[in-house]
Amino acid sequence: MNPANYVVLSAVLFSLGAIGVLVRRNAIIVFMSVELMLNAANLAFVAFARMNGNLDGQVAAFFVMVVAAAEVVVGLAIIVTIFRSRRSASIDEPNLLKY
Amino acid sequence: MIELMPAEGVFSLIWVLIALPLLGAGILLLGGRRTNSWGPYLGVFTVVGSAVLAVLMLLAMMGQPAEERSVGQTLFTWVFAGSFQADMAFQLDQLSMVFVLLITIVGSLIHIYSIGYMSHDVDKRKFFGYLNLFVAAMLLLVLANNYFLLYVGWEGVGLASYLLIGFWQIKPTAAAAAKKAFIINRVGDVGLSLAIMVMFVTFGSVSFQDVFGQSGEASEGTLTAIGLLLLLAACGKSAQFPLQAWLLDAMEGPTPVSALIHAATMVTAGVYLIVRSNAVFDRAVWAAAAVVLVGLITIFMGAIIGSAKDDIKKSLAGSTMSQIGYMIFAAGLGPIGYVFAIFHLLTHGVFKAGLFLGAGSVMHGMKDNVNMRRYGALRGLMVITFVTFLAGYLAIMGIPPFAGFWSKDEIIHAAFERSWVIGAAAILGAGITGFYMTRMVAMTFFGKARWEDDVHPHESPAVMTVPLVILALGSTFLGMALLFWGNIESWLEPVVGFASGPTTLSSITLMAITLVVVLVGAFIGWRQYGANPVPIEAPRGNWLTRAARRDLYGDLVNEVVIVRPSFALARWLAWFDSAWIDGIVNGSAAFVGGAAGRIRRTQSGFARSYALSMLGGAVLIVAALVLVRLS
Amino acid sequence: MIEGNFGEEIVFWVSGGLAVLGALGMILSKKAVHSALWVALTMINLAILYVANSAPFLGMVQVIVYTGAVMMLFLFVLMVVGVDSSDSLIETLKGQRLVAIVLALGLGILLIAGVGAGLTDLVPAGLDAANGLDGGNVQGIARLLFTEYLVAFEVTSALLITAALGAMVLAHRERWLPRASQEELSKARFMGPGHPGNLPSSGTYARHNAVDTPALLPDGSTSDLSIPGPLVARGDVRPIDHHDVEQIESLGGGAK
Numbered sequence: 001m002n003p004a005n006y007v008v009l010s011a012v013l014f015s016l017g018a019i020g021v022l023v024r025r026n027a028i029i030v031f032m033s034v035e036l037m038l039n040a041a042n043l044a045f046v047a048f049a050r051m052n053g054n055l056d057g058q059v060a061a062f063f064v065m066v067v068a069a070a071e072v073v074v075g076l077a078i079i080v081t082i083f084r085s086r087r088s089a090s091i092d093e094p095n096l097l098k099y
Numbered sequence: 100m101i102e103l104m105p106a107e108g109v110f111s112l113i114w115v116l117i118a119l120p121l122l123g124a125g126i127l128l129l130g131g132r133r134t135n136s137w138g139p140y141l142g143v144f145t146v147v148g149s150a151v152l153a154v155l156m157l158l159a160m161m162g163q164p165a166e167e168r169s170v171g172q173t174l175f176t177w178v179f180a181g182s183f184q185a186d187m188a189f190q191l192d193q194l195s196m197v198f199v200l201l202i203t204i205v206g207s208l209i210h211i212y213s214i215g216y217m218s219h220d221v222d223k224r225k226f227f228g229y230l231n232l233f234v235a236a237m238l239l240l241v242l243a244n245n246y247f248l249l250y251v252g253w254e255g256v257g258l259a260s261y262l263l264i265g266f267w268q269i270k271p272t273a274a275a276a277a278k279k280a281f282i283i284n285r286v287g288d289v290g291l292s293l294a295i296m297v298m299f300v301t302f303g304s305v306s307f308q309d310v311f312g313q314s315g316e317a318s319e320g321t322l323t324a325i326g327l328l329l330l331l332a333a334c335g336k337s338a339q340f341p342l343q344a345w346l347l348d349a350m351e352g353p354t355p356v357s358a359l360i361h362a363a364t365m366v367t368a369g370v371y372l373i374v375r376s377n378a379v380f381d382r383a384v385w386a387a388a389a390v391v392l393v394g395l396i397t398i399f400m401g402a403i404i405g406s407a408k409d410d411i412k413k414s415l416a417g418s419t420m421s422q423i424g425y426m427i428f429a430a431g432l433g434p435i436g437y438v439f440a441i442f443h444l445l446t447h448g449v450f451k452a453g454l455f456l457g458a459g460s461v462m463h464g465m466k467d468n469v470n471m472r473r474y475g476a477l478r479g480l481m482v483i484t485f486v487t488f489l490a491g492y493l494a495i496m497g498i499p500p501f502a503g504f505w506s507k508d509e510i511i512h513a514a515f516e517r518s519w520v521i522g523a524a525a526i527l528g529a530g531i532t533g534f535y536m537t538r539m540v541a542m543t544f545f546g547k548a549r550w551e552d553d554v555h556p557h558e559s560p561a562v563m564t565v566p567l568v569i570l571a572l573g574s575t576f577l578g579m580a581l582l583f584w585g586n587i588e589s590w591l592e593p594v595v596g597f598a599s600g601p602t603t604l605s606s607i608t609l610m611a612i613t614l615v616v617v618l619v620g621a622f623i624g625w626r627q628y629g630a631n632p633v634p635i636e637a638p639r640g641n642w643l644t645r646a647a648r649r650d651l652y653g654d655l656v657n658e659v660v661i662v663r664p665s666f667a668l669a670r671w672l673a674w675f676d677s678a679w680i681d682g683i684v685n686g687s688a689a690f691v692g693g694a695a696g697r698i699r700r701t702q703s704g705f706a707r708s709y710a711l712s713m714l715g716g717a718v719l720i721v722a723a724l725v726l727v728r729l730s
Numbered sequence: 731m732i733e734g735n736f737g738e739e740i741v742f743w744v745s746g747g748l749a750v751l752g753a754l755g756m757i758l759s760k761k762a763v764h765s766a767l768w769v770a771l772t773m774i775n776l777a778i779l780y781v782a783n784s785a786p787f788l789g790m791v792q793v794i795v796y797t798g799a800v801m802m803l804f805l806f807v808l809m810v811v812g813v814d815s816s817d818s819l820i821e822t823l824k825g826q827r828l829v830a831i832v833l834a835l836g837l838g839i840l841l842i843a844g845v846g847a848g849l850t851d852l853v854p855a856g857l858d859a860a861n862g863l864d865g866g867n868v869q870g871i872a873r874l875l876f877t878e879y880l881v882a883f884e885v886t887s888a889l890l891i892t893a894a895l896g897a898m899v900l901a902h903r904e905r906w907l908p909r910a911s912q913e914e915l916s917k918a919r920f921m922g923p924g925h926p927g928n929l930p931s932s933g934t935y936a937r938h939n940a941v942d943t944p945a946l947l948p949d950g951s952t953s954d955l956s957i958p959g960p961l962v963a964r965g966d967v968r969p970i971d972h973h974d975v976e977q978i979e980s981l982g983g984g985a986k
Contacts (some may be wrong), residue, residue, distance in 0.1 A: 053855025098704030
């Protein structure tokens with residue numbers, strides 16, 4: 001089993017996550033898509049760790065998870081705050097910062 | 100170089116000479132309407148106070164031996180920048196003393212006269228404030244001990260003359276004349292400021308002591324440059340060719356102003372500057388020659404203009420140009436002439452003040468009409484004015500023993516010491532003086548009455564006639580007094596130097612020739628304007644008359660040579676500025692603005708659009724990486 | 731784990747396929763809750779793939795942190811926010827969808843091309859040696875974390891604390907007015923424009939779930955006031971079957 005397959009899977013998941021970020025308008029789904037992209041990156045890290053025969057890649061993936069957890073906490077708090085004032089979770093709704 | 104003595108006794112009050120009129124000006128100009136009632140008297144008082152102080156100083160100075168008569172007083176260091184230093188310091192020597200006396204005494208008389216002359220003017224408080232400012236600036240000019248401080252007085256005089264010429268600024272002609280005087284004077288001021296800069300570069304100092312003390316060390320070229328620049332300055336202030344055009348228009352001001360500016364103060368500043376800088380001109384031969392030439396040209400220009408004008412004040416102004424020309428001319432002759440330039444300046448200051456105030460008195464009686472062709476036969480109605488005018492008339496013509504005789508005769512004598520050509524020219528100028536002054540007296544006081552219908556000539560009040568009488572006495576006796584009792588040559592000699600050389604003709608012969616020429620001129624004038632009736636409408640006259648009526652085309656020359664090219668250049672610059680400079684600036688701004696207006700449309704505020712462009716960038720980077728790896 | 735073994739092939743294709751399916755499901759679901767569940771599927775399958783890649787620790791962490799904590803947090807927030815957030819799938823930004831798909835596909839193709847060019851011939855080193863060094867995968871990662879990556883690890887702790895504080899600050903709502911007393915609430919209720927008494931209760935003639943069945947007004951029509959708003963928004967309201975009503979009325983013996 002060639003680990004390159006995992007990297008290809010990771011690329012596919014990353015692209016799907018990118019489509020999700022760009023196409024969906026619900027902020028929470030956009031956020032889930034971001035998480036999906038992070039997980040795709042993690043998969044690549046893990047596959048590379050196996051290819052190179054050391055654990056540094058796994059440690060990097062571990063840090064990604066930690067940071068992602070922190071990001072989820074803050075990001076969801078922001079979404080809740082925006083929802084409170086605008087009564088909407090659409091990511092197109094807060095568009096006042098423009099020309 | 101003469102060492103300056105410390106200022107002690109009465110000399111410790113040198114600064115008060117300037118401070119008194121300056122205080123008067125400050126109170127009158129800042130005090131506002133409150134000072135209306137007593138303001139004019141305060142103005143008179145301050146100047147008279149300065150005059151009394153000046154006389155006391157003269158007496159004190161006369162008590163000193165000749166070499167201890169120069170007094171210096173330093174109040175404080177005024178400008179101190181790097182190696183440049185200018186003190187607020189005064190120098191009172193024999194030359195300054197003479198000027199201080201002239202300015203304060205003639206100034207006092209004119210102030211007194213103005214009380215009567217300006218009695219009906221609503222703004223007379225302001226007028227006296229300006230007059231005081233003028234006197235203060237002029238005193239600062241002649242008392243300064245360095246060129247920098249002198250420049251302050253020089254500019255102050257220019258400012259005050261601007262304010263006074265334009266005093267009746269509701270008249271467009273007066274406002275225009277004031278501007279003209281101010282602008283032409285600026286041309287001269289540029290010369291003075293450049294001269295000061297050259298002095299500082301050359302000598303490292305601008306004080307009289309340093310400049311004159313080191314003048315021997317500078318090259319002749321530098322000294323010539325300084326001399327010519329100083330001459331340019333003198334031309335501006337003294338209305339000499341080619342900067343003479345403002346003086347005739349300056350007659351738009353009140354008559355006492357004309358008297359103050361054209362007799363006692365402003366126009367003599369140029370003579371003072373040249374005589375004060377004698378150490379420069381002594382070593383700059385060509386600059387001195389230029390001074391002589393300018394003086395000669397102006398003598399004739401002024402005299403010819405004075406012969407053709409029907410306006411009594413403008414005729415007198417032409418005469419002033421001519422007489423100042425004599426002074427500049429004498430100053431250019433070097434040590435043989437400095438003393439007599441100052442001598443003539445003094446006598447002229449007195450008799451020309453008398454003539455101007457006399458003219459003012461005539462105008463006062465003629466409802467401010469200045470056209471001599473509407474005068475005539477005034478001698479019986481204005482006896483005091485007539486007699487005092489006559490004293491000035493005889494003095495300016497140089498009829499012995501009146502004041503002008505002694506001074507002008509000395510100048511002509513000095514000219515002959517240099518060359519018979521310029522001496523003959525000076526004599527010819529005196530002859531024309533005889534012509535135009537006789538013309539003026541004949542048209543004003545003799546012949547038939549040609550008054551306008553509602554004019555009732557009358558003698559002026561005492562406040563105006565008393566100064567006239569005093570000035571007439573001065574016109575009569577001042578020459579003799581200064582020459583024989585005051586010993587003006589030896590008085591000024593320590594400051595300006597004095598030399599006398601042989602002449603081709605003896606003094607008596609010269610005197611006789613001069614007198615004959617003057618009398619011939621006077622006779623021609625009398626035959627034309629006294630013996631024959633004067634037409635009310637001016638005849639067309641020959642080409643010279645017509646040219647002289649237009650100030651010998653001085654304005655035309657200025658117009659063609661300077662004004663029109665300046666206008667053309669200014670218009671072109673304005674076009675260039677708006678078309679190109681503004682075009683480039685506004686164009687680039689418009690380009691940036693337009694581009695920004697289009698580019699900012701991409702800032703839609705939608706986070707997904709931004710994310711899309713980020714993904715685009717990421718794709719590009721990955722594509723580049725893959726291409727590099729694959730190739 | 732032995733390289734090239736057949737079991738791993740099966741695991742990869744099954745779990746990988748489910749992961750991709752979950753991702754597609756997330757993108758295509760109309761409702762956010764469904765998306766969250768699809769993502770959870772992807773996460774679990776990814777955890778399996780981690781384990782298959784000799785990373786059992788990460789696999790466990792993935793299950794605990796992502797499927798356990800993060801996804802539950804998402805669902806919690808959805809409960810607060812997303813009740814009526816079934817957004818339409820109609821794109822409002824012009825060209826966004828097309829360009830996004832093209833770019834994402836381009837990115838995927840480029841990445842696969844890069845991987846295909848660089849990695850296919852590579853013989854993986856395997857992690858057996860590295861995992862065996864400290865007596866296990868967890869011990870190996872622990873050694874790296876507490877030696878080589880100690881500073882990053884410590885900084886991560888600061889990051890987590892900051893994130894927690896930030897979330898608290900963001901979620902905190904300042905009380906500007908004093909808490910209304912019971913008396914004030916009562917006054918507001920009766921003087922306000924709304925309905926002061928109880929709203930009509932739902933569930934009349936309900937068969938199985940009282941909440942989504944509206945009350946009937948005397949004339950036989952339904953009352954909108956009797957249904958909770960979120961249910962209306964979600965479209966979960968059950969219509970009244972008038973046949974049922976008549977049947978029940980007949981059972982009651984004509985108690986009209």
